[in-house]
Amino acid sequence: MKKKRKKFKPMSMKPGSIPGSLTYIGREVKEKTKVHACVYDETEVKRMNVHRLDSLGNLDRQEKLTWIDVDGVHDIAVVDELGKTFNLHPLLLEDVLNTTQKPKIEFYEEENQLFVVLKMMHFDQENLEVDSEQISMVLGRNFVLSFQELDDTDIFETIHGRLDNPASRIRRYKSDYLLYALIDLIVDYYFLLIDRLNGHLEDLEESVLDDPQTEHQNKIYRLKKEMSYMRRNVLPLRDMIQALIREDSDLVGKQVNVYLRDVLDHVVQILETLDACRDLADNIMNNYYASISNKTNEVMKTLTVFTVIFMPLSFIAGLYGMNFVNMPELQNPHGYFYTLGVMAVIAISLWFYFKWRDFL
Known part of the structure; x- marks a missing residue:
């Protein structure tokens, strides 16, 4: 029979009752004794x-x-x-x-x-x-x-x-x-x-x-x-x-x-x-x-590594995203590709560096 922790009905014994008064206190039971x-x-x-x-x-x-x-x-x-x-x-x-x-x-x-x-x-x-x-x-x-x-x-x-x-x-x-x-x-x-x-x-x-x-x-x-x-x-x-x-x-x-x-x-x-x-x-x-702490640390470490990788890329993108006219690199017909190449080299270099240091 499946059993669950018992829940008792409230005590029906009144305060001041005579010691030895017979009062049942327990689960409600319908079957006969x-x-x-x-x-x-x-x-x-x-x-x-x-x-x-x-x-x-x-x-x-x-x-x-x-x-x-x-x-x-x-x-x-x-x-x-x-x-x-x-x-x-x-x-x-x-x-x-x-x-x-x-x-x-x-x-x-x-x-x-x-x-x-x-x-x-x-x-x-x-x-x-x-x-x-x-x-x-x-x-x-x-x-x-x-x-x-x-x-x-x-x-x-x-x-x-x-x-x-x-x-x-x-x-x-x-x-x-x-x-x-x-x-x-x-x-x-x-x-x-x-x-x-x-x-x-x-x-x-x-x-x-x-x-x-x-x-x-x-x-x-x-x-x-x-x-x-x-x-x-x-x-x-x-x-x-x-x-x-x-x-x-x-x-x-x-x-x-x-x-x-x-x-x-x-x-x-x-x-x-x-x-x-x-x-x-x-x-x-x-x-x-x-284990939960280690998992959290692993996640935080991975997020930190990707943050560090994209920080210089964000800096370069932000630098050349400024609306100044006299920026020499903007007039270079191959400047866009040079910039992407530098960003790729930086990202790949940082990736291998973190792999070398067992951060990934």
């Missing part, structure tokens, strides 16, 4: 499309792990009902419904829950634009809730494939490993996005060196803007994962911290690559300006 449930352990995996939210209370959440994936957060009633079923904090639900959140992590000690907000980013290669959708995740004792904006693509398809493998770590580990797997998948998408950005930059670099055009300048500005937008969404993720590793919580085990540190290394690598891409974009822009 979809809720998918996955209950699993080492022996089996059960998936279901949830049509009645009250049926979630019947899931075996004591012995098995539960993953609830909500596709579309515009339906306040669905989010509210899930909040009641899983005892979610009202401020947490408020952040889920506000899709303008920056990436962050929150710990709710009383509910013994952990809340994470990430940005899943997509790259529109036709318009050279990065679009993002908010992914919110809640980690509980035996469950993980994921909330994503309504989209045609299933970004967690890979995770479902790993769940089908009885030997996978997701099946053997607790819910904290599932949270890690979801975060790691989103970070992996960042690498794909950067590869595409870097590919466009390399193509631009070659084009600018071969034949710089005005459209190249526009593309460079757009790519730099998108890289800044991407960096703003990735940078908080580094602090989030560090806080998650440092947090002394029984929700995240030490064995998962090892994997989280690997994700942290990936995030740092992504930030370094983004900085390198921005430096490359700056170099391409400098090359563009240098």
